[in-house]
Amino acid sequence: MDHPTPPPPHDSSPAGDPAPRPDAPLTDQLLLTIMQEISRDAVLSLDPQGRITSWNQGAEELLGYPAAEVLGRHFDFMIPDDLKERGEVTRLIEETERKGFLRDYETRRITGQGKEVHVLLTRMRLLDSDGKLLGATAILRDITARKRMEDELVRARTLAGIGEFAARIAHEVKNPLTGISTALSVLRDTLETGHPHGELHDEIQRQIFRLDRIIDDLLTFARHRPVDRQQTDLVNLLTRVLSLVQDSGNLGNVKVIQYLDDEATVYVDPSMMEDVFFNLITNAADALRQEEQGELILAVKPGPRGVAVTITDNGPGIEDEVKDKIFDPFFTTKTRGTGLGLPISRKHIEAHGGWLRVLSAPHKRTTFEIFLPLDAIAASMTDNPVT
Ligand SMILES: Nc1ncnc2c1ncn2[C@@H]1O[C@H](COP(=O)(O)OP(=O)(O)OP(=O)(O)O)[C@@H](O)[C@H]1O
Ligand SMILES: [Mg+2]
Structure with missing residues (x-):
């Protein structure tokens, strides 16, 4: 708070006019x-x-x-x-x-x-x-609007700082990790089949892969990667990612409902979009783990201003206080989560000029909505108009 110097006694104006004012x-x-x-x-x-x-x-x-x-x-x-x-x-x-x-x-x-x-x-x-x-x-x-802008600025600076720091750590950790992994494989090869230490080696290797994935996520989040746009069939990409998550067993017996009839060939970075779909479907799968009648709804809706993709689950929903933080890097409510899935996804979508937002409340359906604007996908318009 800025404490101004007290003005002269009451009979002077707040602006500092020294003339006495009888009235x-x-x-x-x-x-x-x-x-x-x-x-x-x-x-x-x-x-x-x-x-x-x-x-x-x-x-x-x-x-x-x-x-x-x-x-x-x-x-x-x-x-x-x-x-x-x-x-x-x-x-x-x-x-x-x-x-x-x-x-x-x-x-x-x-x-x-x-x-x-x-x-x-x-x-x-x-x-x-x-x-x-x-x-x-x-x-x-x-001054609400001004405060919001100031907060955004502080947040952007903090995120940039976190990003730089994370990238440096990730680089430092990645090399020794590769060394450990290689040495472990050599040791593993010296073991006879059925050796009791075999399982132990495999578990160490799995944990190394997990660490490696976390570091890759960190680097993805921290690095600036240019968008490499290609003609991409969004529906095809989404169903491929869905199969990937299904094959990993993460979706159990969740019922999947798809509204994907529309043709949506767009000009986007397919590997970025794959990351986004993978993160969102995996999050939905995590949210549905305890549900007896889990439902996952996927929809791709081309419109006059761009393409919207929604991924909805009927899991427990998200409390308001949690919802405010889910796009912050490293925020997670999961014991094995890194908290980078959503920040990376948002970063990828924003790199396309689009937005990613969430609609959710406790005990209500949770929808993550991606919007890719027309100008971001414009190069596909000439031969494949999105209506
Ligand atoms: N569909 C959902 N339903 C309920 N909560 C969700 C959903 N999606 C995300 N969340 C909340 O948002 C948090 C952040 O998600 P985010 O994907 O960024 O990280 P994470 O899934 O915890 O870890 P990871 O880095 O492995 O993705 C989650 O921990 C969870 O609390
Ligand atoms: Mg996640």
């Missing part, structure tokens, strides 16, 4: 009324007990409560619980009383619809002509 209290109130009328920001006033005494149109819009619902209530109902626990209410009151005002304080508020908004708060003490405390006025400016 200051009246002007303050008049100013407040005008501000409330014209401001697109939320402008409200409070009595000395912190109860709301006025609430303008901007406040109705930003905070989502009509004036009638809030007049007379203590202002603390808008403050998120975590901030209340950290003493935000007392802090605001004390700081305003001590300095006379509080400027550009970044905080959060809860709207009538239960949403959280980021706001820039300016608060001023209101006194009457005898210097008696009338209460306070507060102006709240919506």
